[in-house]
Amino acid sequence: DTAVSQTPKYLVTQMGNDKSIKCEQNLGHDTMYWYxxxxxxxxxxxxxxxNKELIINETVPNRFSPKSPDKAHLNLHINSLELGDSAVYFCASSPSRGxxxxKxxxxxxxQLSVL
Amino acid sequence: AQTVTQSQPEMSVQEAETVTLSCTYDTSESDYYLFWYKQPPSRQMILVIRQEAYKQQNATENRFSVNFQKAAKSFSLKISDSQLGDAAMYFCAWGNGNKLVFGAGTILRVKS
Known part of the structure; x- marks a missing residue:
């Protein structure tokens, strides 16, 4: 079983669209990230x-909205996609500090490609 | 703010030889970890080795070892007996329990 799985692996879309990337971890970790x-x-x-609470938001445009329905999931929703949003987005998880x-x-x- | 600098955009090594990748960092915190991650063309981020800042002894993992100089804020990675499968992008990273801060990466090419 994949420990941290994200879908889709590839996403090609037009400028101005709204899209979501899903992430799930089956490790029982408390902390999840988007890079x-x-x-x-x-x-x-x-x-x-x-544990579903936002602890870091690194000056990301508010077109990006993370959503954590439970501690095993952290989805990333992006509104009004721009060309500069083209990148690879990584989800990650780890146990809590201490x-x-x-790990x-x-x-x-x-891989998100905005055309 | 923490910064991580990798001054070598690209390195080459002959198969079976040794190569050292450089990394320096800047932080005012005393409790942190340092990491080297490998990213092959598959895009997967693979942890190579990690070092706790409070430990003086350098970490080793098989053919991979680090030279951690805390006062100089230096954290280099040595790969011994290089193999073709070592070819990848290598990232140095600093972490404090809340996030990882990555360097810009070094592409390692292995020649047969």
């Missing part, structure tokens, strides 16, 4: 949730 990897391969954190937080597990990424 963005741009065309130059630079990886940057976008959001972090702990309980092996450094981060990444999903396989979603």
């Amino acid at each position: 963005k990897q741009d065309s130059k391969k630079f990886l940057k954190i976008m959001f972090s949730y702990n 309980q092996g937080w450094e 981060l597990f990444f999903g396989s990424g979603t």
Whole structure:
């Protein structure tokens, strides 16, 4: 079974559309993240949730809205997609701080292409 | 804010030889971890090795070892007996329990 799974793996869409990327982890972890990897391969954190509560929001445009229905899921919804949103988006999870937080597990990424 | 710098955009190594990838970081925190991640063309992020800042002993994992110099804020990765499968992008990262901050990456090419 995949520990952190994200769907879809590839997403091609037109500018202005709204899209969602789903992420699920079956590790029982408390903390989940979204990272963005741009065309130059630079990886940057976008959001972090702990037990469904937002704890990090790294100056991401509010067109991006994470939603955590339960601690095993962290979905990313993007409104009014722009060309600059094209990137690979990684979901990740880890236990809470003090309980092996450094053991981060990444999903396989979603390549978003905005045309 | 924390920053991680990888000054080598690209490195090459002959199969079976040793290569060292450089990483420096900047932080005012005393409790943190440092990591090296590998990203092959499959895009999967694979943890290679991690080091707790409070430990003086350098971490090792089989052919991979680090040289952690806390005062100099330096964290280099040594790959011994390089194999073709080591070819990938390598990312150095700093973490404090809330997030990871990544460097820009170093592409490692392995020549046969």
